[in-house]
Amino acid sequence: MSSSWSEVPVAAHPPAPPRRLWRDALRLMLGWQPARPAQPLGIGALLVVIVVFLAAGLIIDDLSTPFPRWWNPWAATDRSFPVLLALLLALVCASALGRAGIAVRAAATGLLALTPALTLWPLLHPWLEAWRIPDWAAAAYVAWVVIQTVRWIARGSRPRLAWGAALGAAAAAVIAVQTMSFLSWWWPDDEDEEAYWEEPAPAFSAERVWNAQPGLVDDALAGLAAQRPGVVDLYAITMAGDGSESVFRNEVSLFRSTLEQRFGANGRVLSLVNHPDTHDTQPLASVSNLRRSLAGVAALMDRDEDVLLLFVTSHGSADHEILLDLDPLPLDQLDPPTLSALLEEAGIRWRVLVLSACYSGGFVEPLKAPETLVITAARADRTSFGCGADSEITWFGHAFIEEAMHRTTDFFEAFRLAKAAIQQREGEEGIRASLPQMARGSDIGAKLEAWRRDLPAAVEVD
Structure with missing residues (x-):
């Protein structure tokens, strides 16, 4: 056998049942790695997770924004960013670890694990401020979940490579989360949507x-x-x-x-x-x-x-x-x-x-x-x-x-x-x-x- 490093094969198991996805996400949300090795996941399960993530944010915003209010279509771009980031980081890390076949599993499980934190963050943040809990505590939680997710899919890989991928992904995730604006799907308004827009421009000689x-x-x-x-x-x-x-x-x-x-x-x-x-x-x-x-x-x-x-x-x-x-x-x-x-x-x-x-x-x-x-x-x-x-x-x-x-x-x-x-x-x-x-x-x-x-x-x- 060659002593040079090569791609680590994914175990020849059939795709894990989708219900395992929820258990694995729960363990990651609590800060632990899933017990079983990561296995391939169908694209359909990933789409379900994306829908759950977006729907959770929509429901939270709906319950927390009083009437009168109006729909904010720009939130779609803001709320889709974590999805794209999860897909990108999962693909890069899985490929770097020689396990591109479980990129979908990593993206779906990591995103599902962070769904409560990311959707509740706009509501929790003022209370964290009131209790003097610093911003870095929330960033540290996101970083730890990402690290545990990458280390989970890196089982069997060289430790240095696994930790490098995990720390790099965590740093990227923290930077992204710190710069997110978390726009709400609903904007409160005292009167109606038209009242938000600018007043008519004046007519005069510039x-x-x-x-x-x-x-x-x-x-x-x-x-x-x-x-x-x-x-x-x-x-x-x-x-x-x-x-x-x-x-x-x-x-x-x-x-x-x-x-x-x-x-x-x-x-x-x-x-x-x-x-x-x-x-x-x-x-x-x-x-x-x-x-x-x-x-x-x-x-x-x-x-x-x-x-x-x-x-x-x-x-x-x-x-x-x-x-x-x-x-x-x-x-x-x-x-x-x-x-x-x-x-x-x-x-x-x-x-x-x-x-x-x-x-x-x-x-x-x-x-x-x-x-x-x-x-x-x-x-x-x-x-x-x-x-x-x-x-x-x-x-x-x-x-x-x-x-x-x-x-x-x-x-x-x-x-x-x-x-x-x-x-x-x-x-x-x-x-x-x-x-x-x-x-x-x-x-x-x-x-x-x-x-x-x-x-x-x-x-x-x-």
């Missing part, structure tokens, strides 16, 4: 509006109050990015009034708003207007004494771009490198940056600094909630601005209160936690305390 921007920004800057020597002043720039939904304009309006009435910023707030109702009266929320506004505020304030607060609210993308849009204007998007460059260009030392958007946590690392406080509505890989044409304010806006900032002028405490309120609401709704983020620079705390000492007593909150 060229005329764009040419008016420098003058609108300069007029807004001219209306700001002067800096007071020896007093830590708070200057704020607020941005409503997506002009197709009023929720962002509403949020900027609430934030502005809160700063002026309770945070001593009256006369020191400049708003950039994308909305059809204000396109000719307020400067747009654009990258160029933000640059001009930052430069103007920096020239007006004492850059070593005063504090800049930048608030941005809009939609956010998974690649960490905040949407700046007012159709038909072709506006650039705001991403972390761009915002970081604009802030450095302005040369303002003390900064409080509040970003209310999906995936806004992707801005934390590029923007954090000793003299900077960064607050975001969601972690880099999570969505936030409450936007839509029928919404008055986002969940983060309600918790942070409408509630927390009306209880305290301490931004750190306001974030703590808002995060707890959002976590509770998401748990009650049974949706995946947005996980708001805060990065507190080592020096910004003392500066904000000095600013709070200068606030009029009337705006202090117990």
Whole structure:
């Protein structure tokens, strides 16, 4: 017999009865390998498992999503991804182990074993967050089930090859699960499906509006109050990015009034708003207007004494771009490198940056600094909630601005209160936690305390 490694033959047994599939999947779900060696499985049984997996998710979403609601066809792509991943990993691992004949068995059994975890994850995750069970615990469970599945089909193979295939498959599965969005088959809606979609696009001359921007920004800057020597002043720039939904304009309006009435910023707030109702009266929320506004505020304030607060609210993308849009204007998007460059260009030392958007946590690392406080509505890989044409304010806006900032002028405490309120609401709704983020620079705390000492007593909150 040759000493070189060759394909390990599959035992010459007839295909195992389908009922064995369920017992094997149960053992894997509990973290154990099936007792008997893996044997070939018919394609029909695999199709049954796929139907069970998709149906389980549909049933869970149906039971957990209240009426009124509407059907989400995009969930089909999201929910099919684990099926395709299971097939791909099973085929690659079985082929690498010289056992391509049991790839169907591996895919079906592994997918069935993980069906409860994957379908219940959107409901369980908020409770795990509430019990402070870290994300890596769920990832470790998925990894262990995958490892046990691959080691099961690798019986009789070289240990090094078996473990290599198992660890590689586990790593791929964990990365995939961590990046999944777990879209629901049903989306709740307060009114009807049409209310979700964007408001009608405005009819105006894009060229005329764009040419008016420098003058609108300069007029807004001219209306700001002067800096007071020896007093830590708070200057704020607020941005409503997506002009197709009023929720962002509403949020900027609430934030502005809160700063002026309770945070001593009256006369020191400049708003950039994308909305059809204000396109000719307020400067747009654009990258160029933000640059001009930052430069103007920096020239007006004492850059070593005063504090800049930048608030941005809009939609956010998974690649960490905040949407700046007012159709038909072709506006650039705001991403972390761009915002970081604009802030450095302005040369303002003390900064409080509040970003209310999906995936806004992707801005934390590029923007954090000793003299900077960064607050975001969601972690880099999570969505936030409450936007839509029928919404008055986002969940983060309600918790942070409408509630927390009306209880305290301490931004750190306001974030703590808002995060707890959002976590509770998401748990009650049974949706995946947005996980708001805060990065507190080592020096910004003392500066904000000095600013709070200068606030009029009337705006202090117990």
